[in-house]
Amino acid sequence: MTPLLALLKRRIAAEGPITVARYMAEALGHPKHGYYMTRDPLGQAGDFTTAPEISQMFGELLGLWCADVWLRLGRPNPVLWLELGPGRGTLMQDAWRATKAVPGFHQAVRLYLLETSPVLRQRQATMLEDAGPCWIERLADLPDGPLLAIANEFFDALPIRQFQMTETGWRERLIAWDETNDALSFALAPNEDPAVHLIPSSVRQAPPGAIAEFCPTGISIVSDLGHRIGSAGGGAAIIDYGPLTSAAGDSLQAVHGHEFADPLDRPGENDLTAHVDFQTLARAATEAGAVVERLETQGDFLTNLGIAQRATALRANASASQCAAIDAALRRLTGTASDAMGGLFKVLSLVSPGLAPDTAAP
Numbered sequence: 001m002t003p004l005l006a007l008l009k010r011r012i013a014a015e016g017p018i019t020v021a022r023y024m025a026e027a028l029g030h031p032k033h034g035y036y037m038t039r040d041p042l043g044q045a046g047d048f049t050t051a052p053e054i055s056q057m058f059g060e061l062l063g064l065w066c067a068d069v070w071l072r073l074g075r076p077n078p079v080l081w082l083e084l085g086p087g088r089g090t091l092m093q094d095a096w097r098a099t100k101a102v103p104g105f106h107q108a109v110r111l112y113l114l115e116t117s118p119v120l121r122q123r124q125a126t127m128l129e130d131a132g133p134c135w136i137e138r139l140a141d142l143p144d145g146p147l148l149a150i151a152n153e154f155f156d157a158l159p160i161r162q163f164q165m166t167e168t169g170w171r172e173r174l175i176a177w178d179e180t181n182d183a184l185s186f187a188l189a190p191n192e193d194p195a196v197h198l199i200p201s202s203v204r205q206a207p208p209g210a211i212a213e214f215c216p217t218g219i220s221i222v223s224d225l226g227h228r229i230g231s232a233g234g235g236a237a238i239i240d241y242g243p244l245t246s247a248a249g250d251s252l253q254a255v256h257g258h259e260f261a262d263p264l265d266r267p268g269e270n271d272l273t274a275h276v277d278f279q280t281l282a283r284a285a286t287e288a289g290a291v292v293e294r295l296e297t298q299g300d301f302l303t304n305l306g307i308a309q310r311a312t313a314l315r316a317n318a319s320a321s322q323c324a325a326i327d328a329a330l331r332r333l334t335g336t337a338s339d340a341m342g343g344l345f346k347v348l349s350l351v352s353p354g355l356a357p358d359t360a361a362p
Protein backbone atom coordinates (compact mmCIF):
# COMPACT_ATOMS: atom_id res chain seq x y z
CA MET A 1 0.00 0.00 0.00
CA THR A 2 1.49 3.40 -0.98
CA PRO A 3 1.75 5.96 1.90
CA LEU A 4 -0.88 8.07 0.19
CA LEU A 5 -3.29 5.12 -0.14
CA ALA A 6 -2.95 4.49 3.62
CA LEU A 7 -3.64 8.16 4.28
CA LEU A 8 -6.70 8.19 1.98
CA LYS A 9 -8.03 5.00 3.60
CA ARG A 10 -7.89 6.68 7.02
CA ARG A 11 -9.46 9.87 5.70
CA ILE A 12 -12.34 8.05 4.01
CA ALA A 13 -12.95 6.04 7.21
CA ALA A 14 -13.14 9.29 9.20
CA GLU A 15 -14.94 11.60 6.74
CA GLY A 16 -16.66 9.36 4.17
CA PRO A 17 -16.12 9.02 0.40
CA ILE A 18 -14.22 11.81 -1.39
CA THR A 19 -14.83 13.44 -4.77
CA VAL A 20 -12.77 12.47 -7.82
CA ALA A 21 -11.41 16.04 -7.80
CA ARG A 22 -10.16 15.68 -4.23
CA TYR A 23 -8.61 12.31 -5.09
CA MET A 24 -6.81 13.74 -8.15
CA ALA A 25 -5.60 16.77 -6.21
CA GLU A 26 -4.12 14.54 -3.48
CA ALA A 27 -2.67 11.94 -5.86
CA LEU A 28 -0.89 14.59 -7.94
CA GLY A 29 -0.27 17.42 -5.51
CA HIS A 30 -0.13 16.11 -1.91
CA PRO A 31 2.81 18.09 -0.46
CA LYS A 32 4.71 14.96 0.64
CA HIS A 33 3.35 12.01 -1.37
CA GLY A 34 1.87 13.68 -4.49
CA TYR A 35 3.05 12.35 -7.85
CA TYR A 36 4.48 15.67 -9.07
CA MET A 37 6.04 16.51 -5.71
CA THR A 38 8.42 13.58 -5.65
CA ARG A 39 9.78 13.04 -9.16
CA ASP A 40 10.55 14.14 -12.70
CA PRO A 41 8.04 11.94 -14.54
CA LEU A 42 9.02 12.88 -18.10
CA GLY A 43 11.03 11.04 -20.74
CA GLN A 44 11.90 7.48 -21.62
CA ALA A 45 12.93 6.57 -18.06
CA GLY A 46 9.80 8.23 -16.64
CA ASP A 47 6.10 7.67 -17.26
CA PHE A 48 5.29 9.74 -20.36
CA THR A 49 6.82 11.91 -23.09
CA THR A 50 5.46 15.29 -24.15
CA ALA A 51 5.72 17.22 -27.42
CA PRO A 52 8.61 19.53 -26.39
CA GLU A 53 10.60 16.45 -25.33
CA ILE A 54 10.06 14.98 -28.82
CA SER A 55 11.43 17.91 -30.81
CA GLN A 56 12.81 21.43 -30.40
CA MET A 57 10.47 22.49 -33.24
CA PHE A 58 7.47 22.46 -30.88
CA GLY A 59 8.82 25.03 -28.42
CA GLU A 60 10.40 27.12 -31.18
CA LEU A 61 7.10 27.54 -33.02
CA LEU A 62 5.17 28.33 -29.84
CA GLY A 63 7.81 30.92 -28.95
CA LEU A 64 7.44 32.53 -32.36
CA TRP A 65 3.64 32.51 -32.01
CA CYS A 66 4.04 34.44 -28.74
CA ALA A 67 6.51 36.89 -30.29
CA ASP A 68 4.09 37.45 -33.17
CA VAL A 69 1.25 38.27 -30.74
CA TRP A 70 3.63 40.70 -28.98
CA LEU A 71 4.41 42.43 -32.29
CA ARG A 72 0.69 42.63 -33.15
CA LEU A 73 0.07 44.18 -29.70
CA GLY A 74 2.50 46.99 -30.58
CA ARG A 75 5.56 45.67 -28.66
CA PRO A 76 4.45 46.44 -25.08
CA ASN A 77 7.32 46.76 -22.60
CA PRO A 78 7.16 45.12 -20.15
CA VAL A 79 5.20 42.05 -21.25
CA LEU A 80 4.59 39.07 -18.98
CA TRP A 81 5.49 35.70 -20.51
CA LEU A 82 3.92 32.87 -18.54
CA GLU A 83 4.26 29.13 -18.92
CA LEU A 84 1.82 27.02 -16.93
CA GLY A 85 3.24 23.62 -15.91
CA PRO A 86 6.63 23.94 -17.66
CA GLY A 87 7.84 20.39 -16.90
CA ARG A 88 11.59 20.25 -17.46
CA GLY A 89 11.66 23.74 -19.00
CA THR A 90 12.41 22.31 -22.45
CA LEU A 91 9.56 24.08 -24.25
CA MET A 92 10.50 27.49 -22.83
CA GLN A 93 14.21 26.94 -23.49
CA ASP A 94 13.43 26.30 -27.18
CA ALA A 95 10.95 29.20 -27.28
CA TRP A 96 13.52 31.52 -25.67
CA ARG A 97 16.25 30.59 -28.16
CA ALA A 98 13.90 30.92 -31.14
CA THR A 99 12.81 34.44 -30.15
CA LYS A 100 16.29 35.81 -29.46
CA ALA A 101 16.38 37.48 -32.87
CA VAL A 102 13.08 39.35 -32.44
CA PRO A 103 14.28 42.94 -31.76
CA GLY A 104 13.32 44.16 -28.29
CA PHE A 105 11.37 41.04 -27.30
CA HIS A 106 13.71 39.60 -24.67
CA GLN A 107 14.30 43.06 -23.24
CA ALA A 108 10.54 43.48 -22.73
CA VAL A 109 9.80 39.99 -21.39
CA ARG A 110 9.34 39.18 -17.67
CA LEU A 111 9.27 35.39 -17.53
CA TYR A 112 6.94 33.64 -15.06
CA LEU A 113 6.56 29.91 -14.47
CA LEU A 114 3.48 28.48 -12.72
CA GLU A 115 4.79 25.31 -11.15
CA THR A 116 4.09 23.40 -7.94
CA SER A 117 6.70 20.65 -8.23
CA PRO A 118 9.94 21.42 -6.34
CA VAL A 119 11.74 18.73 -8.35
CA LEU A 120 10.73 20.25 -11.69
CA ARG A 121 11.39 23.83 -10.50
CA GLN A 122 15.01 22.81 -10.01
CA ARG A 123 15.27 21.48 -13.54
CA GLN A 124 13.59 24.62 -14.90
CA ALA A 125 16.07 26.80 -13.01
CA THR A 126 18.97 25.06 -14.75
CA MET A 127 17.38 25.05 -18.19
CA LEU A 128 16.24 28.69 -18.06
CA GLU A 129 19.08 30.36 -16.19
CA ASP A 130 19.61 32.93 -18.98
CA ALA A 131 15.96 33.98 -18.98
CA GLY A 132 15.80 34.76 -15.23
CA PRO A 133 12.35 33.32 -14.49
CA CYS A 134 10.15 33.99 -11.45
CA TRP A 135 8.08 31.10 -10.09
CA ILE A 136 4.50 31.47 -8.97
CA GLU A 137 2.13 28.94 -7.36
CA ARG A 138 -1.15 30.52 -8.45
CA LEU A 139 -2.24 32.88 -11.19
CA ALA A 140 -3.27 35.51 -8.62
CA ASP A 141 0.47 35.99 -7.88
CA LEU A 142 1.09 37.24 -11.43
CA PRO A 143 1.37 41.04 -11.73
CA ASP A 144 -1.01 42.92 -14.02
CA GLY A 145 -0.01 43.78 -17.59
CA PRO A 146 -0.02 42.47 -21.15
CA LEU A 147 0.35 38.68 -21.06
CA LEU A 148 1.60 35.90 -23.32
CA ALA A 149 0.77 32.45 -21.93
CA ILE A 150 1.58 28.88 -22.96
CA ALA A 151 0.25 25.68 -21.38
CA ASN A 152 1.19 22.30 -22.81
CA GLU A 153 -0.31 19.28 -21.05
CA PHE A 154 -1.09 21.39 -17.99
CA PHE A 155 -4.89 21.47 -18.02
CA ASP A 156 -5.15 17.66 -18.23
CA ALA A 157 -3.47 17.44 -14.81
CA LEU A 158 -6.08 19.62 -13.08
CA PRO A 159 -8.67 17.88 -10.88
CA ILE A 160 -12.02 17.05 -12.48
CA ARG A 161 -15.39 16.35 -10.93
CA GLN A 162 -17.32 13.43 -12.37
CA PHE A 163 -21.07 12.79 -12.38
CA GLN A 164 -23.05 9.75 -13.46
CA MET A 165 -26.59 9.86 -14.89
CA THR A 166 -28.93 7.57 -12.96
CA GLU A 167 -32.67 6.83 -13.28
CA THR A 168 -33.22 9.66 -10.76
CA GLY A 169 -30.81 12.23 -12.20
CA TRP A 170 -27.11 13.13 -12.05
CA ARG A 171 -25.15 11.96 -9.01
CA GLU A 172 -21.53 12.86 -8.23
CA ARG A 173 -19.05 10.02 -8.63
CA LEU A 174 -17.13 9.52 -5.40
CA ILE A 175 -14.24 7.38 -4.24
CA ALA A 176 -14.95 5.08 -1.30
CA TRP A 177 -13.12 2.31 0.53
CA ASP A 178 -14.10 -1.25 -0.41
CA GLU A 179 -13.58 -3.33 2.76
CA THR A 180 -13.99 -6.65 0.93
CA ASN A 181 -11.17 -6.00 -1.52
CA ASP A 182 -9.22 -3.66 0.78
CA ALA A 183 -8.97 -1.12 -2.05
CA LEU A 184 -10.44 2.13 -3.32
CA SER A 185 -13.63 1.85 -5.37
CA PHE A 186 -16.07 4.15 -7.12
CA ALA A 187 -19.38 5.04 -5.47
CA LEU A 188 -22.19 7.53 -6.13
CA ALA A 189 -23.42 10.36 -3.93
CA PRO A 190 -26.96 9.65 -2.66
CA ASN A 191 -28.37 13.07 -3.62
CA GLU A 192 -28.04 15.60 -6.44
CA ASP A 193 -25.34 18.26 -5.96
CA PRO A 194 -26.07 21.84 -7.19
CA ALA A 195 -22.82 21.60 -9.19
CA VAL A 196 -24.61 19.37 -11.76
CA HIS A 197 -25.73 22.64 -13.35
CA LEU A 198 -22.11 23.19 -14.39
CA ILE A 199 -22.20 20.09 -16.62
CA PRO A 200 -22.14 21.40 -20.22
CA SER A 201 -25.76 21.70 -21.40
CA SER A 202 -25.11 19.53 -24.50
CA VAL A 203 -24.03 16.68 -22.17
CA ARG A 204 -26.78 17.06 -19.57
CA GLN A 205 -29.31 15.11 -21.71
CA ALA A 206 -27.14 11.95 -21.72
CA PRO A 207 -28.86 8.63 -20.88
CA PRO A 208 -28.56 6.68 -17.58
CA GLY A 209 -25.08 5.25 -17.10
CA ALA A 210 -23.37 8.18 -18.88
CA ILE A 211 -20.50 9.96 -17.14
CA ALA A 212 -20.08 13.74 -17.34
CA GLU A 213 -17.00 15.66 -16.26
CA PHE A 214 -15.94 19.22 -15.68
CA CYS A 215 -12.80 20.82 -14.38
CA PRO A 216 -13.53 23.73 -11.97
CA THR A 217 -9.85 24.71 -11.62
CA GLY A 218 -9.30 24.68 -15.38
CA ILE A 219 -12.37 26.86 -15.95
CA SER A 220 -11.23 29.29 -13.25
CA ILE A 221 -7.68 29.52 -14.67
CA VAL A 222 -8.84 30.06 -18.25
CA SER A 223 -11.33 32.70 -17.06
CA ASP A 224 -8.48 34.54 -15.32
CA LEU A 225 -6.31 34.29 -18.45
CA GLY A 226 -9.23 35.47 -20.60
CA HIS A 227 -9.87 38.42 -18.30
CA ARG A 228 -6.20 39.47 -18.30
CA ILE A 229 -5.90 39.12 -22.08
CA GLY A 230 -9.19 40.92 -22.65
CA SER A 231 -8.32 43.85 -20.40
CA ALA A 232 -4.52 44.30 -20.67
CA GLY A 233 -3.90 42.63 -24.07
CA GLY A 234 -2.08 39.46 -24.97
CA GLY A 235 -2.55 35.88 -26.06
CA ALA A 236 -2.57 32.32 -24.76
CA ALA A 237 -1.99 28.95 -26.41
CA ILE A 238 -3.43 25.94 -24.61
CA ILE A 239 -2.35 22.57 -25.98
CA ASP A 240 -3.71 19.29 -24.66
CA TYR A 241 -5.68 16.18 -25.52
CA GLY A 242 -9.44 16.12 -25.53
CA PRO A 243 -12.39 16.64 -27.89
CA LEU A 244 -13.12 19.87 -29.74
CA THR A 245 -16.72 19.78 -28.51
CA SER A 246 -17.98 18.82 -25.05
CA ALA A 247 -18.93 15.13 -24.82
CA ALA A 248 -20.04 12.63 -22.20
CA GLY A 249 -17.54 9.97 -21.15
CA ASP A 250 -15.17 8.83 -18.43
CA SER A 251 -11.71 10.11 -19.38
CA LEU A 252 -9.94 9.73 -16.04
CA GLN A 253 -6.79 7.76 -16.80
CA ALA A 254 -3.57 6.70 -15.13
CA VAL A 255 -0.20 6.09 -16.77
CA HIS A 256 2.87 4.44 -15.32
CA GLY A 257 6.02 3.59 -17.24
CA HIS A 258 4.37 4.54 -20.57
CA GLU A 259 1.53 2.00 -19.92
CA PHE A 260 -2.07 2.58 -18.83
CA ALA A 261 -2.79 1.73 -15.20
CA ASP A 262 -5.86 1.57 -12.94
CA PRO A 263 -6.58 5.19 -11.80
CA LEU A 264 -7.46 3.96 -8.29
CA ASP A 265 -4.33 1.84 -7.95
CA ARG A 266 -1.21 3.14 -6.18
CA PRO A 267 -2.17 6.85 -5.80
CA GLY A 268 0.90 9.07 -5.82
CA GLU A 269 2.82 6.61 -8.05
CA ASN A 270 0.87 7.03 -11.33
CA ASP A 271 0.24 10.06 -13.50
CA LEU A 272 -3.47 10.88 -13.43
CA THR A 273 -5.10 12.93 -16.18
CA ALA A 274 -8.43 13.68 -17.79
CA HIS A 275 -9.38 14.93 -21.25
CA VAL A 276 -9.60 18.69 -21.61
CA ASP A 277 -13.02 20.05 -22.61
CA PHE A 278 -11.87 22.68 -25.12
CA GLN A 279 -15.37 23.94 -25.89
CA THR A 280 -15.98 24.77 -22.24
CA LEU A 281 -12.54 26.41 -21.89
CA ALA A 282 -13.12 28.48 -25.04
CA ARG A 283 -16.51 29.64 -23.76
CA ALA A 284 -15.10 30.59 -20.34
CA ALA A 285 -12.23 32.56 -21.91
CA THR A 286 -14.61 34.35 -24.29
CA GLU A 287 -17.03 35.25 -21.50
CA ALA A 288 -14.07 36.69 -19.57
CA GLY A 289 -13.06 38.99 -22.44
CA ALA A 290 -10.62 37.15 -24.74
CA VAL A 291 -11.27 36.14 -28.33
CA VAL A 292 -10.76 32.66 -29.74
CA GLU A 293 -8.19 33.04 -32.51
CA ARG A 294 -8.34 29.37 -33.47
CA LEU A 295 -9.43 26.04 -32.01
CA GLU A 296 -7.88 23.29 -34.08
CA THR A 297 -5.83 20.13 -34.03
CA GLN A 298 -2.16 20.30 -33.04
CA GLY A 299 -1.32 19.07 -36.54
CA ASP A 300 -3.11 22.02 -38.16
CA PHE A 301 -1.72 24.52 -35.65
CA LEU A 302 1.91 23.48 -36.19
CA THR A 303 1.48 23.18 -39.95
CA ASN A 304 0.03 26.72 -40.11
CA LEU A 305 3.01 27.98 -38.12
CA GLY A 306 5.42 26.42 -40.63
CA ILE A 307 6.71 23.26 -38.96
CA ALA A 308 7.44 21.62 -42.33
CA GLN A 309 9.65 24.56 -43.33
CA ARG A 310 11.40 24.47 -39.95
CA ALA A 311 12.05 20.73 -40.41
CA THR A 312 13.54 21.42 -43.85
CA ALA A 313 15.85 24.08 -42.38
CA LEU A 314 17.00 21.70 -39.62
CA ARG A 315 17.61 18.90 -42.13
CA ALA A 316 19.96 21.14 -44.14
CA ASN A 317 22.71 20.80 -41.50
CA ALA A 318 21.85 17.34 -40.20
CA SER A 319 23.40 13.88 -40.58
CA ALA A 320 21.36 11.06 -42.11
CA SER A 321 20.35 9.72 -38.68
CA GLN A 322 19.44 13.23 -37.49
CA CYS A 323 17.31 13.71 -40.63
CA ALA A 324 15.47 10.48 -39.84
CA ALA A 325 14.87 11.72 -36.26
CA ILE A 326 13.55 15.07 -37.55
CA ASP A 327 11.17 13.28 -39.94
CA ALA A 328 9.97 10.94 -37.18
CA ALA A 329 9.36 13.90 -34.83
CA LEU A 330 7.46 15.77 -37.55
CA ARG A 331 5.22 12.74 -38.11
CA ARG A 332 4.66 12.26 -34.37
CA LEU A 333 3.80 15.91 -33.71
CA THR A 334 1.54 16.48 -36.73
CA GLY A 335 0.40 13.05 -37.94
CA THR A 336 -2.96 11.43 -37.27
CA ALA A 337 -1.87 7.80 -36.89
CA SER A 338 -2.79 6.22 -33.54
CA ASP A 339 0.71 6.71 -32.12
CA ALA A 340 0.88 10.36 -33.27
CA MET A 341 -0.30 13.54 -31.53
CA GLY A 342 -1.41 15.65 -34.50
CA GLY A 343 -5.12 14.77 -34.36
CA LEU A 344 -5.51 13.74 -30.73
CA PHE A 345 -4.08 16.97 -29.34
CA LYS A 346 -5.88 20.29 -29.84
CA VAL A 347 -4.76 23.88 -29.57
CA LEU A 348 -6.93 26.70 -28.25
CA SER A 349 -5.32 30.02 -29.10
CA LEU A 350 -6.75 33.10 -27.43
CA VAL A 351 -5.95 36.73 -28.16
CA SER A 352 -7.21 40.12 -27.11
CA PRO A 353 -10.14 41.62 -29.04
CA GLY A 354 -8.82 43.40 -32.11
CA LEU A 355 -6.01 40.92 -32.74
CA ALA A 356 -8.15 38.09 -34.10
CA PRO A 357 -10.10 37.90 -37.33
CA ASP A 358 -13.88 37.87 -36.72
CA THR A 359 -14.63 34.63 -34.92
CA ALA A 360 -18.01 33.34 -33.88
CA ALA A 361 -18.33 32.69 -30.14
CA PRO A 362 -18.04 28.96 -29.37
Ligand SMILES: C[S@@+](CC[C@H](N)C(=O)[O-])C[C@H]1O[C@@H](n2cnc3c(N)ncnc32)[C@H](O)[C@@H]1O
Nearest residue numbers: 036050085086087114115116117152153154157
Ligand atom coordinates in the same frame (compact mmCIF):
# COMPACT_ATOMS: atom_id res chain seq x y z
C1 LIG B 1 2.37 16.68 -17.98
S1 LIG B 1 3.52 17.81 -17.30
C2 LIG B 1 3.78 18.83 -18.74
C3 LIG B 1 5.13 19.47 -18.73
C4 LIG B 1 5.48 20.38 -19.90
N1 LIG B 1 4.48 21.39 -20.16
C5 LIG B 1 5.76 19.60 -21.14
O1 LIG B 1 5.02 19.74 -22.11
O2 LIG B 1 6.73 18.83 -21.14
C6 LIG B 1 2.51 18.81 -16.24
C7 LIG B 1 3.22 20.00 -15.63
O3 LIG B 1 2.28 20.75 -14.87
C8 LIG B 1 2.76 20.89 -13.52
N2 LIG B 1 1.54 20.91 -12.68
C9 LIG B 1 0.64 19.94 -12.52
N3 LIG B 1 -0.37 20.36 -11.72
C10 LIG B 1 -0.08 21.63 -11.39
C11 LIG B 1 -0.73 22.63 -10.60
N4 LIG B 1 -1.89 22.37 -10.00
N5 LIG B 1 -0.16 23.84 -10.51
C12 LIG B 1 1.01 24.10 -11.13
N6 LIG B 1 1.68 23.20 -11.88
C13 LIG B 1 1.15 21.99 -12.00
C14 LIG B 1 3.63 19.68 -13.32
O4 LIG B 1 4.50 19.78 -12.24
C15 LIG B 1 4.34 19.64 -14.67
O5 LIG B 1 5.33 20.63 -14.76
